[in-house]
Amino acid sequence: MEYKWSNETRLDTLTVQGSDNVLIFTGPGERAEVHLKEGTIEKVIFTGEGKEPTTITLPEAHAMVVGEKNFERNVFHFLKPGGPAPTMRLGITIHKGEGTWSSLPHDFELNTEKGFEEVFFYIMKGATERGIQVGRGVWYDNAPVDSVWPIKNNTFGTVPMGYHPVVGEPNVHVSYVWVYLAKKKSWEKVK
Numbered sequence: 613m614e615y616k617w618s619n620e621t622r623l624d625t626l627t628v629q630g631s632d633n634v635l636i637f638t639g640p641g642e643r644a645e646v647h648l649k650e651g652t653i654e655k656v657i658f659t660g661e662g663k664e665p666t667t668i669t670l671p672e673a674h675a676m677v678v679g680e681k682n683f684e685r686n687v688f689h690f691l692k693p694g695g696p697a698p699t700m701r702l703g704i705t706i707h708k709g710e711g712t713w714s715s716l717p718h719d720f721e722l723n724t725e726k727g728f729e730e731v732f733f734y735i736m737k738g739a740t741e742r743g744i745q746v747g748r749g750v751w752y753d754n755a756p757v758d759s760v761w762p763i764k765n766n767t768f769g770t771v772p773m774g775y776h777p778v779v780g781e782p783n784v785h786v787s788y789v790w791v792y793l794a795k796k797k798s799w800e801k802v803k
Contacts, residue, residue, distance in 0.1 A: 618734065618769040619761045622751045626729045626793055628768055635733055637791045642700045644691060644791065651735050651787055653704045656690040658697055666696040673703065674802065683713040683777075691791075693800050701801060702791040710738060713779045714786070718801050721773050726754040728773035728799065730792035734763045739783035741765035749774015 615630040627638045635646040641661035647654045652670065659665045673688040691702040707714055721728075729752045736743060742764050747757045749772040757772045771790075780786040794800050 615733070616767050618745065618763040618767040619747075620770065621768075622753075622755075622770045622772075623729050623731070624727070624752045626731065626791070628731050628791075630733065630768070635789060637700065637702065637731070639700050639793050642697055644697070644700055644702050646702070646733075646789060648735070648789075651737060652706065653688065653690060653789065656702060658691060658695075658700075660696060660698065663696070668695075676802075678705075679714065679716065682709070683716060684708045685712075685714045689802055692802055693794070699793045699795055700791065701794050702789070704787060704789050706787040707780070707785060710785045711780050711782045712786070713777050716777055717775055720798050720800075721749070722775070724750040724773045726750070727752055727795055728792065730771045730773070730790060732769045732771050732778070733789040734765060734767055734769065734778075735787040735789070736763070736765035736780060737785045737787075738780075740781050741784060743778060743780040743784055743786055745769055745771070745776065745778045747772045747774070747776050749776065 633648040637644045643659045645657040656668045668690045673690045686706045689703040691697040
């Protein structure tokens with residue numbers, strides 16, 4: 613069964629599809645096939661124009677703990693600067709706890725600019741398997757957004773550049789695969 617969207621698809625060059633625990637993200641000359649297993653990324657197969665495929669597994673991802681208190685989470689970067697992908701950045705964020713917040717913006721995202729595209733794929737466990745996504749900033753075409761929308765397990769969501777925290781309903785654990793195109797060096801989340 614094809615995965616659905618939690619909100620309107622607002623993308624310019626990034627394309628997204630997925631079903632049966634496989635997500636496909638495509639950008640100009642770049643393609644990432646994400647294999648999910650037991651609520652996390654098992655492996656990412658990246659293919660770049662004219663290059664052999666590269667497989668990255670969870671133990672090879674760049675791991676870090678971000679935030680504190682009710683917005684502490686584990687973040688795993690699979691496609692990062694200096695890796696096989698020229699602009700595609702991809703990883704998974706795993707909340708610590710249930711009903712907790714995350715996705716507080718990186719500094720560069722607070723200086724909103726045209727052209728930024730990001731997608732989340734939500735993995736919700738427990739109770740209702742639902743949550744809420746906040747979006748305050750701009751879409752890729754510089755159209756402003758200041759909205760909140762419901763999210764469900766195994767759905768995609770377009771996320772604007774700007775402030776975009778996400779939270780699970782009570783007793784719901786949130787994880788999400790994220791992918792964006794770092795079209796500018798200043799848009800890198802890790803160095």
